[in-house]
Amino acid sequence: MTLFDAQPWLITAAPVPAVDHRWRSPLPFDPVFLEAPDHWPTAAPVENAASALSPLGLMGETPTRPAASIYDPPEGPDDAPASPGLDLVLVIDTSPSMTAWYPAANAITACLRDLPHFHSVQVIEMRNRRPASSDDLFHPTDRPTLQAERFSPDRSKITLVLTDGVGAAWKRCLLWPDLYQWATSHTVAILHVLPHHHWSLSGIPAQPMQLRAVHEWCPNGQLETAPTEHDSTAQAGTADTQAQSVVIPVLEIRKRWLDQWTRLLLTDFLVHQQALTVTALAPPTAVVPAPARAQDDAPNASQLIAEFHTTAPEHAFSLAILLAVAPLNRFVMQLIATELAPAATTRDLSAVLTSGLLVSLEPSIGVANDYGKITFDFLPEVRQNLLAIGESSQTRRAIALLDTYLGAYAPALQGISERMRQPTVQALPAINEHTAPYLEIEHSLLTALSGETTAHRSVAATLRARLDST
Numbered sequence: 001m002t003l004f005d006a007q008p009w010l011i012t013a014a015p016v017p018a019v020d021h022r023w024r025s026p027l028p029f030d031p032v033f034l035e036a037p038d039h040w041p042t043a044a045p046v047e048n049a050a051s052a053l054s055p056l057g058l059m060g061e062t063p064t065r066p067a068a069s070i071y072d073p074p075e076g077p078d079d080a081p082a083s084p085g086l087d088l089v090l091v092i093d094t095s096p097s098m099t100a101w102y103p104a105a106n107a108i109t110a111c112l113r114d115l116p117h118f119h120s121v122q123v124i125e126m127r128n129r130r131p132a133s134s135d136d137l138f139h140p141t142d143r144p145t146l147q148a149e150r151f152s153p154d155r156s157k158i159t160l161v162l163t164d165g166v167g168a169a170w171k172r173c174l175l176w177p178d179l180y181q182w183a184t185s186h187t188v189a190i191l192h193v194l195p196h197h198h199w200s201l202s203g204i205p206a207q208p209m210q211l212r213a214v215h216e217w218c219p220n221g222q223l224e225t226a227p228t229e230h231d232s233t234a235q236a237g238t239a240d241t242q243a244q245s246v247v248i249p250v251l252e253i254r255k256r257w258l259d260q261w262t263r264l265l266l267t268d269f270l271v272h273q274q275a276l277t278v279t280a281l282a283p284p285t286a287v288v289p290a291p292a293r294a295q296d297d298a299p300n301a302s303q304l305i306a307e308f309h310t311t312a313p314e315h316a317f318s319l320a321i322l323l324a325v326a327p328l329n330r331f332v333m334q335l336i337a338t339e340l341a342p343a344a345t346t347r348d349l350s351a352v353l354t355s356g357l358l359v360s361l362e363p364s365i366g367v368a369n370d371y372g373k374i375t376f377d378f379l380p381e382v383r384q385n386l387l388a389i390g391e392s393s394q395t396r397r398a399i400a401l402l403d404t405y406l407g408a409y410a411p412a413l414q415g416i417s418e419r420m421r422q423p424t425v426q427a428l429p430a431i432n433e434h435t436a437p438y439l440e441i442e443h444s445l446l447t448a449l450s451g452e453t454t455a456h457r458s459v460a461a462t463l464r465a466r467l468d469s470t
Helices: 049-058 067-071 096-114 140-147 176-185 196-201 239-244 255-266 301-311 316-323 330-340 346-353 382-389 392-406 416-421 436-448 454-469
Strands: 086-093 118-126 156-163 187-192 207-212 224-226 245-252 271-279 358-365 374-378
Touching (some): 086 140, 096 118, 096 156, 096 330, 096 346, 140 176, 176 245, 176 271, 207 245, 255 271, 301 316, 301 382, 316 382, 316 392, 374 436, 392 436, 416 436, 436 454
Parallel strands (some): 086 118, 086 156, 156 187, 187 245
Antiparallel strands (some): 207 224, 245 271, 358 374
């Protein structure tokens, strides 16, 4: 699944502008994030990424330069005068929930690199998993690129942040100092992968504003604000207030939204935008987490599942039941969603990742390859409870997918379909540090199917004893 699968809010009727093939790089595009194996089924992407991002094609005159130069690094201060165009830095959030959007990030990056007026497109990952402070969000070698006002006096710089606004950096406002610094020196915007009506679920408190650019490509710190119909008492921004805060447009990845933002950057019109206000002195009030419950009051697996079932978006709960069958990483999740839950969207998968039912495992366990790793696991008893809710026919279909597609990358899963049909102790794989995580899941599957035969119950009991003794 990708961002563009089953996402009607992203699909537009606008024609896709033709891109002169002279401007397409002859170099192969290397995805930012590893894609699923070629022989794995994947949802066919809707061809609308170019349409959604097409307004960015109006940002400047077509530069006279070789096509391959869009991959060139920015020149240093002592280099020869630069070619015209714009420099783009794409910051991609890598919080656990954003792993569902990695195929979308690859598609967006590919489209941006094909736009002819970008002299360079640099991608930087924001390490938004367990950051202790804002210093942990970026690798030290990426800091100079992020903090540079521009890479050449002849070119403007744009920083785009691709995110769902869910990770710790947003909930705790850890990114605010960086956003303020970037926005005072160049053009910055946030590309929100969720539709606007779901932004309340994220940690980006955007508000409607009327903005005006004082000149083309002006830094966000120079944007003028005016009252909106939602704030009749607001006053136009003054030089003093603008010196203390900056506004950062927050955009759906949709043509109409990017049209508005492009109009803001290239004209002197007042333009309606959703925007985040970041102050120089202190960030907005952070989302304060609820006090940790006492151990005796901690919800059990049944309560966690019930809470998620109540609040989950459409199809997310059914997808969670299917995922309980498998060792989890983003490739396996997307495989199961594509084959067994075609009505589920990327947001449904993202909701499962932020449901509180899962934990992110670092470092990963499992065999040493990306497709066979286990990077997420359910909390204790959650997997068993979800399997008990599911239908055995769907469970068997998911098991068949694991045997067919994952057996080559996780040897412990080879032949699991037959072991589930006719379980025997002799057929169980040997237990070692690599196979134990997968055999824990196999025990859960045998237990879930134990009502079918006494052999399921007997083999499940034997496997449990073996796992406990290692």
